[in-house]
Amino acid sequence: MEGWDKGTKSVVGEIPLLSIRAGPRDGDAWRQRLKEEYRALIAYTSVNKAKDNDWFRISAANPEGTRWEGTCWYVHNLRRYEFPLQFDIPVAYPQVAPEIELPTLDGKTHKMYRGGKICLTVHFKPLWAKNCPRFGIAHALCLGLAPWLAAEVPILVDSGMVKHKDDEAAPSEASGSAPAAAS
Amino acid sequence: MEEEQLRALLRDLDALKQRPDDTASIERMRERVLALMNPAAAAACAAAARSKIKDMSSEVVDSNPYSRLMALQRMGVVDNYERIRDYSVAIVGIGGVGSVAAEMLTRCGIGRLLLYDYDTVELANMNRLFFRPEQSYSLNITTVNGFETFLASLKARSSHERSTGVDLVLSCVDNYEARMVVNQACNELGQTWMESGCSIWSDRPREVCGFEYKGVVAGLLVQNALKYLLKFGQVSPYLGYNSLKDYFPTMEMRPNPQCSNPACVQRQKEYMEAKPARDAAAKAKMEAEASAADEGPIHLDNDWNISVLDDDDATTSSIRSSADILPEGLVRELPDADSYPEPPAPVSSSAIDDDLEELQRQLHALNSS
Secondary structure (H helix, E strand, O other): OOOOOHHHHHHHOOOOOOOOOOOOOOOHHHHHHHHHHHHHHHHHHHHHHHOOOOOEEEEEOOOOOOEEEEEEEEEEOOEEEEEEEEEEOOOOOOOOOOOOEOHHHOOOOOOEEOOOEEOOOOOHHHHHHHHOOOOOHHHHHHHHHHHHHHHHHHHHHHOOOOOOHHHHOOHHHHHOOOOOOOO | OHHHHHHHHHHHHHHHHHOOOOHHHHHHHHHHHHHHHOHHHHHHHHHOOOOOOOOOOOOOOOOOOOHHHHHHHHOOOOOOHHHHHHOEEEEEOOOHHHHHHHHHHHHOOOOEEEEEEOOHHHHHHHOOOOOOOOEEEEOOOOOHHHHHHHHHHHHOEOOOOOOEOOOEEEEOOOOHHHHHHHHHHHHHHOOOEEEOOOOOOOOOOHHHHOHHHHHHHHHHHHHHHHHHHHOOOOOOOOEOOEOOOOEOOEOOOOOOOOOOOHHHHHHHHHHHHOHHHHHHHHHHHHHHHHHHHOOOOOOOOOOOOOOOOOHHHHHHOOHHHHHHOOOOOOOOOOOOOOOOOOOOOHHHHOOOOOOHHHHHHHHHHHHHO
């Protein structure tokens, strides 16, 4: 697993691997796969909390488990930047990894396709292909989204493309003065 | 119209670089810019479209839009070129290659085109091109809903009542995910399809892989499509084009008998079962061509030991070795999935006893803490 930092490598080893090769159109097999997905997500979230690195929330947006939504955040210079996230489980899953989207960042960075799909490193897809079907949503988050945030958020913040939500308050609120009267 | 005009403008600019004092070209560019600035006038030109022509005439007259195409038939290259109007082709991905391919097929007189693209902006541009697609779909075929729509649209009967579905699918997408989806759909439907793609291997600037390169790829794709539909020439299972070296490698592509996709394995089985019929047809075709070729004596002895390559030869020889050997200049993009040498740890292989709802609750509990 060259190309990943030590932190990521040690964490990913603690996420349970999945065994069922089933996609969203595979009926009962998909339900079994979903169970494995949840187990991996529960384990990954617990590990993150234990390491004081809780950085996302995610849940299924539909009963079939083919659409997922949530939030992720990244701390840069002691401030926490939050981003809504979403993705669909592609039909060719798990051979094909889910394309995670951060819609509020759409258009703000080159490392993103239209609609907010994050553009992953050259390492990610070969690693996913090699490990199919053992990687799941948790792995996509750990090996895909997390490194992306680590690489892109500092640049986005430092360049001013992304503002902290406290800094986005309207000028009249920030200054605390009464609304200007029309003269 | 606009995209066409802009592309033409680009071509004129490039030509101008070679001949800076070509005033005719400057005039032409000026006219194009004016046309772009005045879309109403351009639309008026487009509105004066001709009515649909009933039969393709091979008459070599200026007013016959099919005269040059039908020349292929007169020259004996293609039998019955008119059949092109009976065919439907679906093009997935209307980007660099797909849009050029769609234009080419239209100019060749294809009967029906189905166009699919995820990007609504480009699809909006399609309306201003010189042809009007009968049906166009703006959807993401990689999602579950999109995929079902995609399948249904491929299966739907055309209005001609002669064809069900489409005769050929051309994949002109730019990403692995969509390619896998087209593959999946075509495997499930038993649909013939052709794949195309462009990739940049070096870190040279993007100009190296520009419109002209995509035009070549589109041309090769459409040519292969026409050969398949109109049954002339040899359809290449794989054709590559290395534009920097002008190198065109070809190779056989064999299916993977250990493919993890059940639909694929099923299609392979059907293909093998149809082998005797195929061999008989190939033999008959060879005999017909041989007898048509010479009026002289039919060769009873086989000096050159010519024989049709038997599919069995390929399967008995190691599939892996033939699959691994790629022509020079080609590399695999993605590695194969590892197979675990030892069985997975008991924890992961046992069926999970908790039911789905319980697991959801557990995750939710973690989310809230």
